[in-house]
Amino acid sequence: MRAEALAVAAVTVIVMDIPCREPGRIPTSAPVTMPRALRRASGWSVLMSLVGLVGLLSGCTSAGGPSTAPQRHQSLPSTCSHTITRSDEVPAALEGLMPGDTLCFSGNDFTDTDLMLTRSGTAAAPISLMSDGGTVHEVQIKADHVIMEGFTVAGGGGVLLEGAGITARNNTVHDTTQGGITCHPCTDSTIESNTMRHVATNGIEITGERITVHANTISDTVVSGHGGDADGMRFYGNGHRITDNTITDISAEGYASPPHPDCFQTLDSGKPATFDVVISGNTCRNVDAQCLIATGDQHRNSGAPPGVPSIIFAQNMCANNGAQAVNLRGWPNVQILQNTFAGPNLTRAVLIAEGSTGATVVGNTTTEDRPTVQIDGSSRSGSRVQDNRPD
Secondary structure, three states, X not given: OOHHHHHHHHHHHHHHOOOOOOOOOOOOOOOOOOOHHHHHOOHHHHHHHHHHHHHHHOXXXXXXXXXXXXXXXXXXXXXXOEEEOOHHHHHHHHHOOOOOOEEEEOOOOOOOOEEEEOOOOOOOOOEEEEEOOOEEEEEEEEOOOEEEEOOEEEEEEEEEEEEEOOEEEOOEEEOOOOOOEEEEEEEEEEEEOOEEEOOEOEEEEEEEEEEEEEOOEEEOOEOEOOEOOOEEEEEEEEOOEEEOOEEXXXXXXXXXXXXXXXXXEEEOOOOOOOEOEEEEOXXXXXXXXXXXXXXXXXXXXXXXXXXXXXXXXXXXXXXXXXXXXXXXXXXXXXXXXXXXXXXXOOOOOEEEEOOOOOOEEEOOEEOOOOOOEEEXXXXXXXXXXXXXXXX
């Protein structure tokens, strides 16, 4: 095969692997090594190949434009109690569910359908809603012990969960009028391995007790038509475990009133006390404000038990675009441990202010010799800051 032909094939692979990006913003993912065949090909042939292959990206849009998220296709389980293929079958099928049933959705006839489930399973016999990847308009589950898996949700209010023992797994949510997945209030529930792309306001929001949020991917959150913010995740309550998620590419540009995009946010204005929350092993990249912001502007999160860590923020990778990666304002008892901070615009990695007492900041690394911690006088009581690089 001639070098030019190899170059076309190599560039095709590279281009097909590049995610949608906002024009003018540099992707922060690891650089792609140019294949040997591409290096050998003549400059003119490579240039012409690139020009022709740019059309492969025509479906990509900048922040604020519609998503081109593909459906997530998967096989239905062999345990389906009943399989439906038409939208007019949905209401009766949902109403007839009993503990232990598995209702399966197959095909593409549900695009304008809202799924509303109020029937509960049990811990030993949950109700399961399974899809082979077909699109539905919106999902509302107000019940206990329900599993939702394999759906594509687009165009409506996203996925709204309320109850105990709910699991949302392997779903794709995009182009919503509200948040991607909202669990409010939930107890002992799991949001795992879902993809949220170009949803409004936030990718995932949780309120309640002991909610696990694991291995989800969130990108390109936008402001809803009613205004507000554009964040990765928001969390309120206690006992949550937020691990191994990836949040990328949330921009503040292109709005008359710009949002304040953060990867993780909590606050206490009209919210329950937040404590015993672990946020670990996550990646935050190319998000225009902070990696973590916690603000106690109303009560300083005073409902949390004294002496209990409110947030443990550990072993995360933050490459956000704001002036700091972590911002604590009136929010006591946070532990910030062994994180890597590499945002391009950092003036300091961790800002602790306005009575954010009892903070522990240990073993973190900040790149390019920028200071790791700035702490004001009102926050020094009970704080421990050591072994950070640089100090």
